[in-house]
Amino acid sequence: ETGVTQTPRHLVMGMTNKKSLKCEQHLGHNAMYWYKQSAKKPLELMFVYSLEERVENNSVPSRFSPECPNSSHLFLHLHTLQPEDSALYLCASSQDLGAGSWYEQYFGPGTRLTVT
Amino acid sequence: AQTVTQSQPEMSVQEAETVTLSCTYDTSESDYYLFWYKQPPSRQMILVIRQEAYKQQNATENRFSVNFQKAAKSFSLKISDSQLGDAAMYFCAYRRYSNYQLIWGAGTKLIIKP
Numbered sequence: 001e002t003g004v005t006q007t008p009r010h011l012v013m014g015m016t017n018k019k020s021l022k023c024e025q026h027l028g029h030n031a032m033y034w035y036k037q038s039a040k041k042p043l044e045l046m047f048v049y050s051l052e053e054r055v056e057n058n059s060v061p062s063r064f065s066p067e068c069p070n071s072s073h074l075f076l077h078l079h080t081l082q083p084e085d086s087a088l089y090l091c092a093s094s095q096d097l098g099a100g101s102w103y104e105q106y107f108g109p110g111t112r113l114t115v116t
Numbered sequence: 117a118q119t120v121t122q123s124q125p126e127m128s129v130q131e132a133e134t135v136t137l138s139c140t141y142d143t144s145e146s147d148y149y150l151f152w153y154k155q156p157p158s159r160q161m162i163l164v165i166r167q168e169a170y171k172q173q174n175a176t177e178n179r180f181s182v183n184f185q186k187a188a189k190s191f192s193l194k195i196s197d198s199q200l201g202d203a204a205m206y207f208c209a210y211r212r213y214s215n216y217q218l219i220w221g222a223g224t225k226l227i228i229k230p
Contacts (some may be wrong), residue, residue: 031216042120042220043207056217088159097216101148102168105160105218 002026004108009047012114015081021111023074023091031097032074033067033105037088050097058071081115088112117142120210122221129198130229136183137193137224139208145169147213150184150191155223156204164206167191169213195226203228 004025013019025032034046048056049068063085065077074091088110094103118224119142138188141150152164167184174182179196195202208221 040125040222042222043218045181048216090159090161092161094216102211103165103216104163104166108161112159 004091004093004106006030006089006108006111008111009109010112010114012116013078013081014116016078017081017084018079020078021076021089021091021113023076023108025072025074025091025093025106025108027093027095029093029095029106030071031094032068032071032084033092033094033104034074034076035090035092037110043090047076050096055097074100078113081113086113086115118145118210118220119220120208122206122208122223122224124224125222126225126227128227128229129195131198131200133198134153134194134196135198135226137195137206137208139191139193139221139228141189141191141210141219143210143212145212147212149213150182151209151211151218152180152191152193153184153207155206155207156200156201161207164205165193178179198228198229199200200230202226 007022026107031050036044052068067075090110091108092105093103094105121140148169153161154164156159165177171204181194183192205223207223209218
């Protein structure tokens with residue numbers, strides 16, 4: 001595997017289910033990100049981790065719970081979601097956060113989540 | 117707060133022709149980066165081109181070039197010799213020099229007509 005991978009690619013879940021999204025980066029990066037992409041809206045940054053420590057939590061509802069056990073893996077645990085949470089969830093990684101310099105963010109293919 | 121606006125929800129172009137996608141942004145910062153990302157149907161977001169605000173010279177990457185107008189806060193993407201593989205959503209993004217967070221536009225869907 002190369003780059004950033006995400007599993008599953010598609011997920012359908014009921015509002016009472018608990019599921020997890022997985023992201024893995026094979027690039028040796030130190031920073032990882034979760035984004036939510038809804039149709040015709042700008043990407044929304046949800047969470048940012050740097051060296052396994054969370055550095056950003058953009059007022060995301062508690063029904064979304066991130067976990068970063070090491071710098072290569074990032075999870076998004078989901079529980080009691082709402083239909084409006086249906087979206088494409090993208091994971092990205094970068095060498096470092098890049099404040100003051102530029103580090104490209106590399107994206108995974110996303111998980112298409114449908115909440116019924 | 118910084119914002120990024122892409123005023124064209126959809127554009128179409130004939131294969132082999134040139135198309136320009138528009139992007140404007142709002143910021144009070146003087147140092148920042150601007151980006152164009154491409155998201156094909158495979159959904160994998162790919163960086164197409166970037167521009168540092170302090171550079172006056174417009175960035176180019178093969179068939180892709182930008183027209184960066186700092187005073188007008190405009191950052192358009194020109195795709196020359198359009199190919200079928202260029203069909204995708206294109207997103208403009210802004211980042212302050214001192215911060216890692218990308219601010220995204222809503223995207224432009226580019227259709228290539230054979």
